[in-house]
Amino acid sequence: MRYIWIAVFLFLEAPSQAAVRNVIFMIGDGMGFNQIHIAQELLEKKLFLTTLPVSGIVFTSSANNRVTDSAAAATALATAHKTNNQRLGKNPEGQDLPTLLEKFKKAGKRAGLVTTTSLTDATPAAFAAHAMHRKEHLLIAQWLLKNQVDILLGGGRKYFLPLLPQFKKQNYEIITSAQELSHILPLKNKKLLGLFHKEHLNYEIDREELSDMKEEPSLSHMTRIALQFLEDSPKGFFLMVEGGKIDFAGHEIDLATMTREVLEFDHAVQTAYAFAKKRKDTLIVVTADHETAALGFVEATDIPYLQGLQVSSQYMIQKLQKDSEGKFTEESTKTILKDHAHWSKVTKEETESLQEMSHDSIHDAAVVLGSLIAKRAEVVSTSLKMIQAGNTHGHSSAPVPVFSFGPGAQTFTGTMDNTAIPLKISKLTHVSFH
Ligand SMILES: [Zn+2]
Known part of the structure; x- marks a missing residue:
């Protein structure tokens, strides 16, 4: 009987004993x-x-x-x-x-x-x-x-x-x-x-x-x-x-x-x-x-639009910086958004919010551009204000x-x-x- 218990004990213990x-x-x-x-x-x-x-x-x-x-x-x-x-x-x-x-x-x-x-x-x-x-x-x-x-x-x-x-x-x-x-x-x-x-x-x-x-x-x-x-x-x-x-x-x-x-x-x-x-x-x-x-995502989210994007917001900002030699113009901003974000019409408000980011880091400007794109595509997210401020920048x-x-x-x-x-x-x- 004793041996049976030892055998049961070994059987139960064995799997946890082998170290990963x-x-x-x-x-x-x-x-x-x-x-x-x-x-x-x-x-x-x-x-x-x-x-x-x-x-x-x-x-x-x-x-x-x-x-x-x-x-x-x-x-x-x-x-x-x-x-x-x-x-x-x-x-x-x-x-x-x-x-x-x-x-x-x-x-x-x-x-x-x-x-x-x-x-x-x-x-x-x-x-x-x-x-x-x-x-x-x-x-x-x-x-x-x-x-x-x-x-x-x-x-x-x-x-x-x-x-x-x-x-x-x-x-x-x-x-x-x-x-x-x-x-x-x-x-x-x-x-x-x-x-x-x-x-x-x-x-x-x-x-x-x-x-x-x-x-x-x-x-x-x-x-x-x-x-x-x-x-x-x-x-x-x-x-x-x-x-x-x-x-x-x-x-x-x-x-x-x-x-x-x-x-x-x-x-x-x-x-x-x-x-x-x-x-x-x-x-x-x-x-x-x-x-x-x-x-x-919510019902209104434009999934086909998001699927069509081919480059990152950071890439668009980098290209904009190159094309506009430091200062984003209304024209160069519009061109980038038409070519890469696939917008047929761009509002003055949208170009202005990007133009304001001319002298910020690529990441900070990409946050603004990404938020604009996400807004158009009806993506649910934390607010731009919360990302720009806050201890974790939007976690x-x-x-x-x-x-x-x-x-x-x-x-x-x-x-x-x-x-x-x-x-x-x-x-x-x-x-x-x-
Ligand atoms: Zn993070």
Whole structure:
């Protein structure tokens, strides 16, 4: 009888004892339920990530705000602790919090960060840096070096320039183009730093129009190389992949651009799935840090119009700047809107609101243009005023989805707080925060 009980005990205990070896943590920045829904409507197809076998709902508030920014949200996802908006890898009192990535490194595993934004931007930074403010880019780049992250792929070259000699000394191979990325492996006993833009990578929707985008790899390309690079890690790995510009397009209420960013993030998820399904030791968790711009469709929304847009609002603003040599004229503004936003008539009010943005940043002008386009297409969103002001520039407190695949995936179901996700990963991998 005793042996039977031992056998039952072993049978019950066995599944939870085998630690998950590899974790691929994928974050669509600003990708709420509606960002996925809108992308599916505009693409007229189901996204792959919605077919992952397990799904749940995640609440995202930060320690000091109902509406989180990316720094506090990524800190919650990386450390299992809530913090104040703008803070990275630190609690509200300013003390450093250990991150999942740091704990994986201490356990002898390898680690990687992949993003379409600057590598010093809030989401990747929260996994391997500690800063009182998310804008401390040089400090964040120093932390990425200090933590010896084995593979770093993304933008932000200008923040790394002063540190490149140190990265080289620490055995990093440094590359700057998609072509180099394609041919860099195998890399024996070296780390890899890929810096593909001085700041953030460009939008996928503009790939054909922008000739210098040939140098930039897509998110799925970077994900594929990162997985090949990490595959042979003797003790397993932790890889964070961020679709960082879903959020940027959300802030610009640019739904056509956002859709293409969600689609490329979906390709990256598919790449991760192709890797994980061949093995039984790799967990994929796909989620978002928060929702951006409270986006939605109503009956009046002009979906065919949105489907017809071929370039981003940022691209239109850049072209307008080039064409008008610094000051947007009524004529050049009208031409851009007719050619690229496909408007047959443009009101004086519309051209004037854009002309006022002549001397603002491309992003700030794109926010105004995106809002004008969204208004014409009857898109529901947060107000332009709220985007231009506000602590998070237009994020919402809406819950976000989580999808998962692989060993332990079933634990990411039901309703949870964002801090529960790293705790579950820690439990499944036997890599403790303590
Ligand atoms: Zn944002």
